[in-house]
Structures are given as C-alpha cells and as structure tokens.
Amino acid sequence: MGENIYLFVPNIIDYLRVVFAFVSFYYMPFDPLKASVCYLLSGFLDAFDGHLARMLNQCTKLGAMLDQLIDRITTMCLCATLCHLYPNYMLFFQFAMALDIFSHWMHVQSSVQKGNTSHKKIDLSANPILRYYYHNQVVLFTMCAANELFFCMLYLNYFTTGPVIPLIGVGLWKFVCVICAPLAILKMVISAIQLVAACENYAIMDREDRAKVATAHTKLG
Numbered sequence: 001m002g003e004n005i006y007l008f009v010p011n012i013i014d015y016l017r018v019v020f021a022f023v024s025f026y027y028m029p030f031d032p033l034k035a036s037v038c039y040l041l042s043g044f045l046d047a048f049d050g051h052l053a054r055m056l057n058q059c060t061k062l063g064a065m066l067d068q069l070i071d072r073i074t075t076m077c078l079c080a081t082l083c084h085l086y087p088n089y090m091l092f093f094q095f096a097m098a099l100d101i102f103s104h105w106m107h108v109q110s111s112v113q114k115g116n117t118s119h120k121k122i123d124l125s126a127n128p129i130l131r132y133y134y135h136n137q138v139v140l141f142t143m144c145a146a147n148e149l150f151f152c153m154l155y156l157n158y159f160t161t162g163p164v165i166p167l168i169g170v171g172l173w174k175f176v177c178v179i180c181a182p183l184a185i186l187k188m189v190i191s192a193i194q195l196v197a198a199c200e201n202y203a204i205m206d207r208e209d210r211a212k213v214a215t216a217h218t219k220l221g
Contacts, residue, residue, distance in 0.1 A: 005060050010053040014066040017042045017049075021074045028081050032159045036152055042074060043148045047141060068108060071144075072101050078151050085158045096188060103191040106198035113205060127197045133190055143190070146183035153177035 005011065024038035049067055053059045079093040086093070133139060153176045156162065161171025168175070 008058040010049040010058055010063045013045050013049040017045050017070050032156055036156050099191050103195035107194045110198040110201035129193055143187050146180040147187045150180040150184035
C-alpha cells in the first residue's frame with residue numbers, strides 16, 4: 001500500500017484552513033470579530049503549508065490544488081459578503097473576484113500544459129514581474145497578506161472603525177485598510193499581468209501545435 005497522501009502534514013493544514021474559513025463564514029452575518037479572527041487564521045496558515053511541504057518532502061499535486069482553490073474560494077466568499085455590506089461598490093468586488101479566479105485558473109492551467117510542476121515555478125525567460133513576484137517569498141507573502149487584510153478590514157470597518165490610534169485619531173481597522181489598499185490594488189494589477197501572460201502562453205502553444213500540423217501535412221503532401 002502506498003503513502004497516504006491525504007494525511008500529509010501540508011494537506012492537513014489545508015483541511016484546517018477550510019474549517020476555519022467556514023467557521024468564519026458562519027459568524028460573518030452577526031459576529032464580525034470572531035469571523036475576522038477565523039478568516040485571518042485560515043489565511044495565516046497558508047504561510048506554512050508550502051514551507052512544510054518542501055521541508056518534509058511532501059509536495060503533492062493534491063496539495064498544490066487545495067492551496068490554490070482554498071485561497072480563491074475564501075477571498076471570493078468574503079467579497080460576496082462585502083457586496084452585501086457595500087452594495088454601491090458591488091461592481092468593484094465582482095471585478096476583484098472575477099479577475100482573481102480567471103487569472104489564476106488560466107495561469108495554473110497554462111503552467112500545467114507547459115509541463116511545469118507548479119504555477120509558482122516561473123521560467124527565467126518568462127514575465128520578469130511574475131518571476132519576481134512568485135520567487136521572492138517576502139514579496140509574495142506581503143502582497144497576499146495585504147490583500148487579505150484589505151478585504152477583511154473593509155468587512156470589520158462596516159461595523160466599527162476599531163480601537164482609536166491615539167496619535168492620529170483614526171480607528172485601527174480603518175488605518176490598516178488604508179495602508180493595505182495600495183498593495184491590494186497592486187496585486188490586482190499583477191493578476192491582470194498574469195492573465196495576459198497566461199493567454200500568451202496558450203497562444204504560443206497553439207501556434208506551435210498548428211505549425212506541427214502544417215508541417216505534417218506538408219510532408220504527407
């Protein structure tokens with residue numbers, strides 16, 4: 001009997017992320033503090049699964065897919081809540097959800113079809129922005145954390161601006177939201193770049209396939 005992939009430590013962490021995420025979704029309508037703590041805890045655990053997978057030699061395709069889908073779904077569900085809380089900005093949240101899911105799905109699938117073992121393994125000849133984004137762990141963690149904090153603080157700020165910071169007289173939740181907003185917007189820009197790069201990858205593969213077919217037809221003719 002082979003190894004039990006389901007019980008690899010990184011995958012167990014992903015299961016815990018799902019549990020904390022759904023507890024957060026349960027509390028979102030009536031207890032913003034508990035909802036935010038569980039949501040951020042789910043996101044915080046994301047910083048460990050990949051590291052442990054490499055350290056324990058437990059990198060798996062299942063784990064990579066779980067990690068990717070959990071990231072997308074948790075953010076999407078929070079944005080769905082924000083659509084309800086901020087109906088005037090619904091289009092912005094819908095755009096953020098669509099761009100995030102579309103760009104990552106296209107990127108993952110194009111990476112797989114090119115033969116990469118992970119969407120985070122960017123060829124040195126590929127887009128330099130994406131290469132730097134995915135290969136620099138500090139940048140990747142900072143951008144992802146700021147993005148999640150931005151949406152989470154928007155959610156909290158609907159109910160209260162948070163404890164007032166004495167020196168500037170601004171609520172903590174509002175302050176963190178404003179600080180994280182530029183990085184969240186920048187992450188959306190990177191997602192757009194990622195989408196364009198993925199589309200170009202598909203176009204390159206299509207051109208290569210069509211050239212092979214044309215060459216085969218020429219030889220047969």
